[in-house]
Amino acid sequence: MGYTVESGPELETDRFCFELLNLPQGHPARDMQDSFYITDEYLLRTQTSAVQARTMLANEEKTPIRMICPGKTYRREDDATHSHQFTQAEGLVIDKNISLADLKGTLEIFAKKIIGENSKLRFRPSYFPFTEPSYEVDVSCFKCGGKGCNLCKQTGWIEVLGSGMVHPNVLRMCGYDPDKYTGFAFGLGLERIAMFKYGIPDMRYLYANDVRFLSQFDR
Amino acid sequence: MKLSKNFVKDYVDVDVDIKTLAEDMTNVGNEYDEAGKLVDATKLVVGEVLTCDMHPDSDHLHVCKVDVGKEVLNIVCGAPNVAKGQKVIVALDGAELPGGVKIKKGQIRGQESNGMICSLSEIGIESKFQSEEDKTGIHVLPSDAKLGEDAVKAMGLDDEIIDFDLTANRGDLLSILGMAYEIGAIYDKKVKDIDLSHKENGEDINKTFSLDINTDNCKLFLAKRALNVEIKESPDFIKNRLLASGIRPINNVVDISNYVMLETGQPLHFYDADRLKGKIEVRMAKENEKLTTLDGIERNLSKDDIVISDGTRPIGLAGVMGGLDTEIEATTKNVIIEAAIFDGVKVRLTSKKIVRSEASNRFEKGLDPNRTYMAAERACTLLEKYANAEISKGTVIYDKTEKEDKEIDVTLENINSLLGSNIKLEEAVDIFERLGFKTKSRGNLIKVKVPRRRLDIDIKEDLIEEVGRIYGVNNIEGKLPVVPTVPGNYDRNIRNIRNKMIALGLNETLSYILLNDKEVNNFTTDKFEPVKLLDPMSEDRNTARYTMITSLFKIYEYNADRGNKDVSIFEIGKGFYKHGEEYGEDLKLCVLMSGEFYTGINSKKEVDFYIIKGIIEELLDSLGYENRYSFVVPKEMSKDFHPGQTADIIVNGKKVGIIGLVHPEISENKVFVSEINLSNLLEIKTGKMKYKEISKFPSIKKDIALVVDKNIESLEIAKVIKKAGGSNLSNIEIFDVYEGKGIEKGKRSIAFSLTFSNSDKTLTDEEINPILEKIVDMTEKEFKAELRK
Numbered sequence A: 001m002g003y004t005v006e007s008g009p010e011l012e013t014d015r016f017c018f019e020l021l022n023l024p025q026g027h028p029a030r031d032m033q034d035s036f037y038i039t040d041e042y043l044l045r046t047q048t049s050a051v052q053a054r055t056m057l058a059n060e061e062k063t064p065i066r067m068i069c070p071g072k073t074y075r076r077e078d079d080a081t082h083s084h085q086f087t088q089a090e091g092l093v094i095d096k097n098i099s100l101a102d103l104k105g106t107l108e109i110f111a112k113k114i115i116g117e118n119s120k121l122r123f124r125p126s127y128f129p130f131t132e133p134s135y136e137v138d139v140s141c142f143k144c145g146g147k148g149c150n151l152c153k154q155t156g157w158i159e160v161l162g163s164g165m166v167h168p169n170v171l172r173m174c175g176y177d178p179d180k181y182t183g184f185a186f187g188l189g190l191e192r193i194a195m196f197k198y199g200i201p202d203m204r205y206l207y208a209n210d211v212r213f214l215s216q217f218d219r
Numbered sequence B: 001m002k003l004s005k006n007f008v009k010d011y012v013d014v015d016v017d018i019k020t021l022a023e024d025m026t027n028v029g030n031e032y033d034e035a036g037k038l039v040d041a042t043k044l045v046v047g048e049v050l051t052c053d054m055h056p057d058s059d060h061l062h063v064c065k066v067d068v069g070k071e072v073l074n075i076v077c078g079a080p081n082v083a084k085g086q087k088v089i090v091a092l093d094g095a096e097l098p099g100g101v102k103i104k105k106g107q108i109r110g111q112e113s114n115g116m117i118c119s120l121s122e123i124g125i126e127s128k129f130q131s132e133e134d135k136t137g138i139h140v141l142p143s144d145a146k147l148g149e150d151a152v153k154a155m156g157l158d159d160e161i162i163d164f165d166l167t168a169n170r171g172d173l174l175s176i177l178g179m180a181y182e183i184g185a186i187y188d189k190k191v192k193d194i195d196l197s198h199k200e201n202g203e204d205i206n207k208t209f210s211l212d213i214n215t216d217n218c219k220l221f222l223a224k225r226a227l228n229v230e231i232k233e234s235p236d237f238i239k240n241r242l243l244a245s246g247i248r249p250i251n252n253v254v255d256i257s258n259y260v261m262l263e264t265g266q267p268l269h270f271y272d273a274d275r276l277k278g279k280i281e282v283r284m285a286k287e288n289e290k291l292t293t294l295d296g297i298e299r300n301l302s303k304d305d306i307v308i309s310d311g312t313r314p315i316g317l318a319g320v321m322g323g324l325d326t327e328i329e330a331t332t333k334n335v336i337i338e339a340a341i342f343d344g345v346k347v348r349l350t351s352k353k354i355v356r357s358e359a360s361n362r363f364e365k366g367l368d369p370n371r372t373y374m375a376a377e378r379a380c381t382l383l384e385k386y387a388n389a390e391i392s393k394g395t396v397i398y399d400k401t402e403k404e405d406k407e408i409d410v411t412l413e414n415i416n417s418l419l420g421s422n423i424k425l426e427e428a429v430d431i432f433e434r435l436g437f438k439t440k441s442r443g444n445l446i447k448v449k450v451p452r453r454r455l456d457i458d459i460k461e462d463l464i465e466e467v468g469r470i471y472g473v474n475n476i477e478g479k480l481p482v483v484p485t486v487p488g489n490y491d492r493n494i495r496n497i498r499n500k501m502i503a504l505g506l507n508e509t510l511s512y513i514l515l516n517d518k519e520v521n522n523f524t525t526d527k528f529e530p531v532k533l534l535d536p537m538s539e540d541r542n543t544a545r546y547t548m549i550t551s552l553f554k555i556y557e558y559n560a561d562r563g564n565k566d567v568s569i570f571e572i573g574k575g576f577y578k579h580g581e582e583y584g585e586d587l588k589l590c591v592l593m594s595g596e597f598y599t600g601i602n603s604k605k606e607v608d609f610y611i612i613k614g615i616i617e618e619l620l621d622s623l624g625y626e627n628r629y630s631f632v633v634p635k636e637m638s639k640d641f642h643p644g645q646t647a648d649i650i651v652n653g654k655k656v657g658i659i660g661l662v663h664p665e666i667s668e669n670k671v672f673v674s675e676i677n678l679s680n681l682l683e684i685k686t687g688k689m690k691y692k693e694i695s696k697f698p699s700i701k702k703d704i705a706l707v708v709d710k711n712i713e714s715l716e717i718a719k720v721i722k723k724a725g726g727s728n729l730s731n732i733e734i735f736d737v738y739e740g741k742g743i744e745k746g747k748r749s750i751a752f753s754l755t756f757s758n759s760d761k762t763l764t765d766e767e768i769n770p771i772l773e774k775i776v777d778m779t780e781k782e783f784k785a786e787l788r789k
């Protein structure tokens, strides 16, 4: 039983993007991600997490879930480290007896594959409305390996992931009984990783599409 | 939130250095941006200006003799306010100042200068925290400052700061007390009591002051009265702690309201009591009601703003900003203290319109009603002590809040199964106690009493997070439910398309979906309503694209402007539309080719219609649509395409895309584009039934090339061909348009590929040839077309 690759609409409804993810109207965390609304109801999705809710509702508690979902997301910000359009990948696992230790183990493998065989992870408690507990995950610096350098601002760590155990409210709203099921979710910004991995100073370069720049990444 | 170490030490003993404290706080979930000294400078001492004379060769420099305790230094100083007898801050030889400035002995216009007399800016104090005098020159220390002493210490600025970037749920940490509890939990230290002692005299405030709460958006309102306040400068420790916390000191009374907010997290508002009419009312504002706020701006209120009134007029915007009329001034004698809890959402919306402040931020994040009472009392304590206030008896109270601890049950199994850990009961209990939560345990069940200050804790999972935080998540061993990924059919198709395009030698791009609404109908004649943003960041990105050709053409232009003429790119992305009330999005593949294209190792060719058509054919073949697609003259075509070199892509009789040349009026260079609606294409199954239908009687293809006048549209010719071909002509494709060598000037050759089929039989050449002759005859008659040999 493996992970399935799921996708969902980029033009999302408030319900899937926020409500079902434990972000009711007026929740202060909605400020963290000022959104592009089309109408009161529709918006360009701010996070691939919207697909979490869709997948859970579609499964109706019948089966465990193991899915990943890469996709475009949109927020009202534009500067060197933020682009109003960016790409996220989201992972979700729901089953009986899923624990934080499973999340840690999964992300450790994930980091080794995506970032490098010698990468180490550091978990920092954090806050996301749709997970409880929540963690930000740092990876040992791509450049210095953890000794400290300019890239990691001398800390040896670079923040790459948000993760946590799926909030019981989210499980309940999406049709899973939180007394029977637990799960974990994680999400990461792919441009951010590309920037660190290839030493790209400005996220907007990724969207300029200079063919000479593009062909540097061939195959 | 800027945490002053000196400030928090009032409430908890911290003996670690500032970097360690910052890292330890990070590990329990409180990230920081910066940690270090408030004044990041070395070798600053107190000096006394013994003599101060004009520099012989300058009209503004002074030459001073400055006693720094151990010695007397000659220092050249350019500040206009330097004078004999002043105590000043002296940066000695070798001193390092913020911004990497190093002080060295030397000469200034021929005069020896062995140090520098400093302004506050030079030691890193932002000008917004400085007095007018300090902004224009050096800082003058009090006359009792001791010569040779560390000047930073003498000013009380020997503090260290951590600038935290807190998560949205930890409103409790927007207070020194909250920070003290958090630090206490990490290092297992008790939090000290806050001093609320003060005398209360005279008539009870309730006898002469009334309160009227007329909205659900105010759950708690307390008012106390302080009489005969003496307005003056705050004591140094208050000024320095405000400054360390990023708040500008004003006068003792105003500073105390801010100081108490920093300590307790509860914002306060002080009114000049003599300007109120003995009453406070809290209600929603009326539409278009006016209020001049203390920044002097007249505000137009709406019914979503919570307003404070004295019964006759608005006197403040609750939680956001007070009114100008009732603010504390140098002449204020009597003060009404407001400590209240207003609805966070309402405060946020109002503050977004007016100004976001330290106070509004705290209302948004939520407040502990116990702290509201504490803050009101604490303000009285400090006003009595530092403003000689006489506090009236009593408190005016309106209270609809719950104040007792929240009781939440959690079992050891709950904790260990969610964390995947092996934590013992005593360890979990100890963590709760350290956090200041009372516990009772029976067997493996722990009943936890969570104080109201922890607004973020409501359910057992929140408690489990607390255990994980303090226990240390990095102490929990990871384990593996690792399983391979299985792409679904949909994803597999997308992946195949991407790989195919890359294998064919095209570069994949990633473009913005947002564009200007004026561009949304370019390159298409499809009928749709564009998807527009309610609140775009700019005009140029106010609408979601429908066709991706616009996006890729922009990329082409960007490259052409930079001299990259050879552009062969593709992108898989979405196009958006609205039909009636329904919003929709389709997955599309867009290809753009211009300039030279590598057709093999060391072989380049100028891109033409054939090359891009060949790419699309290869792709469709690889997806299993072989023999099921055709390129057909469009019935309707966007003006942005070249009319003679553009075709619809038809698969199994359905239009799925377009291929063609960008109109020469848009691009002088030849730019070929194609877009396929993958959502439509992939719905067209490569199933068996349709395959049979087609294979039953094979169709026959015949190519003809006609030479016609340049200005005759190929579409018109195709119409005539269709008429002449009758029912046996099932498809017309244009596969080449050519002018130049071998063709008479003013004319061009258009090549058509004609498909003949009949559902009842296999057509023979004998049956097809007369049809072809008829086609040639009719096109000759209509267009003077000649068959090209």
Ligand SMILES: [Zn+2]
Residues within 6 Å of the ligand: A141, A142, A143, A144, A145, A146, A147, A148, A149, A150, A151, A152, A153, A154, A156, A157
């Ligand atoms: Zn590094």
